[in-house]
Amino acid sequence: GDSVTQMEGPVTLSEEAFLTINCTYTATGYPSLFWYVQYPGEGLQLLLKATKADDKGSNKGFEATYRKETTSFHLEKGSVQVSDSAVYFCALNGNDYKLSFGAGTTVTVRA
Amino acid sequence: GAGVSQSPSNKVTEKGKDVELRCDPISGHTALYWYRQSLGQGLEFLIYFQGNSAPDKSGLPSDRFSAERTGGSVSTLTIQRTQQEDSAVYLCASSPGGAVRDEQFFGPGTRLTVL
Secondary structure, three states: OOOOEOOOOOOOEOOOOOOOOEEEEEEOOOOOOEEEEEEOOOOOOEEEEOOOOOOOOOOOOOEEEEEEOOOOOOOEOOOOOOOEEEEEEEEOOOOOOOOEEEEEEEEEEEO | OOOOEEEEOOOOOOOOOEEEEEOOOOOOOOOOEEEEEEOOEEEEEEOOOOEOOOOOOOOOOOOOOOEEEOOOOEEEEEEOOHHHHHHHEEEEEEOOOOOOOOOOEEEOOOOEEEE
């Protein structure tokens, strides 16, 4: 079945540092890939998505590229802020409508 | 506009009691999903409703769990004879049409604690 593996963390960074969270997946066919973010005390929000190979999703300075050859969708941000502290989830939607999530990565950014 | 809303936000119950969790999806969204977020299992799919079609219940962990969606809008997730392992955050999401590429919009969740 479909599955997602992501770096579990926790990850602690200083402001303006570079962030990368690795995500790899297993799926049949051509899944859509997502990064969701959960800020403290809030619900899950879509951060970015990519629906086909080589697509790059981007939002709020975050980027991720759908790499079919390496079955990866790594999340990156060049300069993090304290407000980026959150839990980040990589997810895929394969041939059906169910999202399969990674375990989540807790990111803490220190001022 | 209004997002997905869920109630209650927190529920504490005793083992063996029944609980009902409510979800109000975004107006006009035909697809509705329930997920569970727990420490041991991460985020798991529970059930999916799309329009008037029969729901996909393949993710429900036991027959103590059931869900219904009335009038194609509000949904209720019911857990009978709750057990301590049912303690989790129950998340509801909706999407415009249920397509694979649709964004699913999540509610804030209901935190269930079974004592």
